[in-house]
Amino acid sequence: MTTIGSLSPTHWYNLAADFPEPLPPALHPATREPLRAEDLEALFPRALIDQEMSTERFIAIPEPVREVYAKWRPSPLIRADRLERALGTKARIFYKYEGVSPAGSHKPNTAIAQAWYNAQEGTTRLTTETGAGQWGASLALACSLFGMTCEVWQVRSSYEAKPYRRYQMEVYGSTCHSSPSELTEAGRAILAKDPQTTGSLGMAISEAVEVAVAHQDVHYALGSVLNHVMLHQTVIGQEAIAQLVQAGVEQPDVVFGCAGGGSNLAGLGFPFIGRNLTEGTSSRVVACEPAACPTITQGEYRYDYGDVAGMTPLLKMYTLGADFVPPAIHAGGLRYHGMAPMVSHAVDQGLMDAVAVPQDEAFAAGLIFARSEGVIPAPESTHAVAAAVEHARQAGQGETILIGLSGNGVLDLPAYEAYL
Ligand SMILES: Cc1ncc(COP(=O)(O)O)c(C=O)c1O
DSSP: OOOSOOSSOSEEEOGGGTOSSOOOOOBOTTTOSBOOGGGGTTTSOHHHHHHHHOOOSEEEOOHHHHHHHTTTOSOOEEEOHHHHHHHTOSSEEEEEEOTTSTTSBSTHHHHHHHHHHHHHTTOOEEEEEESSSHHHHHHHHHHHHTTOEEEEEEEHHHHHHOHHHHHHHHHTTOEEEEESOTTSHHHHHHHHHOTTOOOOHHHHHHHHHHHHHHOTTEEEOOSSSSHHHHHHHTHHHHHHHHHHHHTTOSOOSEEEEEOSSSHHHHHHHHHHHHHHHHHOOOOEEEEEEETTSOHHHHSEEEEEESSSSSOSOEEEEEESOTTOOOOOOSOGGGOOSBOOHHHHHHHHTTSOEEEEEOHHHHHHHHHHHHHHHSOOBOTTHHHHHHHHHHHHHTOOTTOEEEEEEOBBOTTOHHHHGGGO
16 A cells, blocks of 8 residues: 655655645636636646546556656655754754756656656647746756756746756756747737836746647646645655655654645645645644745735636635735746645645745845755745754754755855855
8 A cells, every 4th residue: 555655655645635635727718617628728738637636545656657767766864963053953854855856946846747657649849837947947857857958937037047957957858948039929918018028927938828729749747736746746745754754753843845737745745745744643734935025925815827827726825916026036936926736735634834935034044054054045945944943943953954955056156245
């Protein structure tokens, strides 16, 4: 029998099977009726559409995907004893480090799966959006492994500030455009209104979706937000459960993950929430979002579009409004107006908490972490580190804290400069 927690998971874990109340469905943007599988066929392969709508508890990971995962997975679970000493905390701190993937973050966990299912259906090209570039680089990597190419629209503020990720995408044989671009109707309309815009993930999604819908042989891939993306990331939490048991920890008291669209947080946190619901554990899972884009802590829980142009299905989620353009913070991957429907539902059901972290506190914590543990966290990941550091300073004896370190920051070093 499959259980939640394994050093080498054979299945992804689907929290949709264990939610006390069912997940509200995505709606068709024109009819406002629940989405049907056919509605998504222009964008995604059938297997991913099935996963998007599935309430099966465990979904088998295809062997070729597991073979690629095995190149760097299980990712390390590391006791942050030097951070513990630096903080003088009574708590034990662990971090689950996804920065060891070839792309430098957790994003390949879903990129590999999505590229493989698309390749199986004969798709030769994928389009996508990216913020900081971690997702674009991950999908470019995955496409190169399965004989495809990928066309990426990167949010303008990050495209200009972070050229190395673009080079990374190009090394893997993909192309990267600054978004909004003149290449799409959505991009041209946004530029006509605001030529100086910094761009946003919502804008870049509109561009990538438009191109995929217009071409038969092109599909679209999303790096976060959707149910199948949350599903693929659950290898993180399942490994962490088994690794903690090896370290003598039955359950962490609190789990911190940064949240942009919600995928690394869900990947780490959902298996723990699943155990809370089915095995009687009581780990608290906390979404750590940027104060400049406080989707859960300040947004509304309602149906909204995933993009600016209103081309995507309507998703029930915490949202700041599809036209919200977040300030150009360094954690480009956290600049999203919405939050994954599964994460939003978990918060709404009281299964998960959320905090907002100001950018200066995030980088201050990132520096403490780098100077004690050696690993330089991605700007996104520093939000989880900051919330964990604050918690650790007041933690009681014997508490166990788990941090999701979603990526490394070695290609984001200019972001640290202002905080040195
Ligand atoms: C390292 C890293 N962490 C976190 C995120 C945020 O995305 P998500 O909330 O889907 O994990 C990103 C997005 O690009 C990222 O690159």
